[in-house]
Amino acid sequence: MKQKKYLSIILIIFITISLGFCKSSTKKADKPGEIDNKENTGTEGKTEDSKDGNEVKERTNEATDKTDTKEGTEGTKEDGSTKEGTDLTDVIPGNISKEVLERVNTKLEKLRYPDGEVVKGFGYKMVSLPSKALLNRWVKEHKDEINLALSKLPKKYKLQLKGHTDASGPKDAEGSKKGNIYYSKKRAEAVMKALVDAGFSSDRMVTVGVASDELIPDVDDRSALQRRVTFKIIDTESGGGGSESDSEGKESNVDEGKEID
Numbered sequence: 001m002k003q004k005k006y007l008s009i010i011l012i013i014f015i016t017i018s019l020g021f022c023k024s025s026t027k028k029a030d031k032p033g034e035i036d037n038k039e040n041t042g043t044e045g046k047t048e049d050s051k052d053g054n055e056v057k058e059r060t061n062e063a064t065d066k067t068d069t070k071e072g073t074e075g076t077k078e079d080g081s082t083k084e085g086t087d088l089t090d091v092i093p094g095n096i097s098k099e100v101l102e103r104v105n106t107k108l109e110k111l112r113y114p115d116g117e118v119v120k121g122f123g124y125k126m127v128s129l130p131s132k133a134l135l136n137r138w139v140k141e142h143k144d145e146i147n148l149a150l151s152k153l154p155k156k157y158k159l160q161l162k163g164h165t166d167a168s169g170p171k172d173a174e175g176s177k178k179g180n181i182y183y184s185k186k187r188a189e190a191v192m193k194a195l196v197d198a199g200f201s202s203d204r205m206v207t208v209g210v211a212s213d214e215l216i217p218d219v220d221d222r223s224a225l226q227r228r229v230t231f232k233i234i235d236t237e238s239g240g241g242g243s244e245s246d247s248e249g250k251e252s253n254v255d256e257g258k259e260i261d
Contacts, residue, residue, distance in 0.1 A: 101157075101233060101235075104149060104233050105232050105233055108230075108231045108232055108233065109230070109232075111138070111142065111230070111231050112228045112229065112230050112231075113134070113135060113138060113191055113228065113229045114130055114131060114134060114228060115134060115138070116225050116228065118131065118134055119131045119134055120223075120224040120225055121166075121223070121224035121225050121226065121227035121228050122187055122224070122227040122228070123224075123227075124166075124168070124224075124227070125183065127183060127186035127187050127190055128190060129190055129191070129194060132194070135191070135194050136198070139194075139195065139198045139200075143198065143199065143200070146159065146200075147199075147200065147201075149233070150201070150204045150233075153233070155204075156235055156236050156237040156238075157233055157234070157235055157236070158204050158205055158206050158233070158234060158236050159200075159204060159205045159206075159231060159232075159233060160205075160206050160207070160208060160231070160232045160233070160234045161188040161189075161191055161192050161195075161205060161206070161207045161208070161229055161230075161231060162184075162188060162207075162208050162209075162210055162214075162229065162230045162231070162232065163183070163184035163185055163186070163187040163188030163189075163191075163207065163208070163209040163210070163228075163229050164184050164187075164210060164211070164212070164214060164215075164226060164227065164228050164229070164230065165180040165183050165184045165187075165211050165212050165226065165227055166212060166215075166221060166222045166223060166224070166226040166227055167212040167215065167221035167222055167226070168180075168222050171211045171212065171213075179211070180209075180211035180212055181209050181210075181211045182209070183209070183211075184209030184210055184211050185207065185208070185209030186209070187209070187227070187228075187229055188207035188208060188209055188229050189207050191229045192205050192207050206234070206236065212226065
């Protein structure tokens with residue numbers, strides 16, 4: 001009986017140990033699987049993160065490309081010139097098309113003397129320069145580009161200085177009145193003399209007076225703003241030099257500061 005009892009106890013112990021060993025093996029087998037799952041989960045998470053990062057990066061690059069393209073488009077005009085570039089220097093030596101000349105003159109249309117802001121215009125019946133300081137500043141800002149453009153153009157192209165008056169008084173001389181043609185012409189000559197003194201070549205400039213024939217639109221025809229000198233590049237061999245009142249390469253004999261009746 002004792003032997004059976006011992007055998008039963010040993011059998012129970014053996015079964016218990018066997019069951020414990022199996023349970024332990026099962027737990028050990030589960031752990032690598034859990035690790036694999038965690039690794040897989042981490043890898044998948046990392047892949048998704050990387051994917052999101054790449055998408056963000058791609059979207060950023062696309063936005064940058066669009067911005068660059070937009071800036072490039074906005075910075076370039078239809079004619080190929082840039083905002084910062086100057087039309088006056090975009091001239092092929094010895095060869096100029098009508099389109100290029102128009103672009104040059106479009107830029108020059110914005111220039112006038114006096115500027116209409118600091119000094120509104122010439123004094124009434126005055127031909128002397130109302131502000132030499134203003135003219136010197138104008139020359140400093142535009143001398144190089146105008147000279148560069150003229151140096152690239154054939155000799156027949158010249159800078160025309162066109163004098164203007166307001167609508168007061170007669171256009172042509174009447175008795176003791178010299179007329180607005182005279183005043184406008186003398187104003188253009190006064191500006192040309194100042195430009196020659198500043199280094200411009202006199203043989204590349206011509207002057208003309210048009211009185212009040214080309215008034216500024218939407219401005220009182222008797223305003224000081226009308227008394228001005230404007231600039232334009234012309235072809236002197238195609239009849240674009242103006243009227244017989246043109247003065248080519250001649251210095252003015254204007255008496256500075258003198259009022260002319």
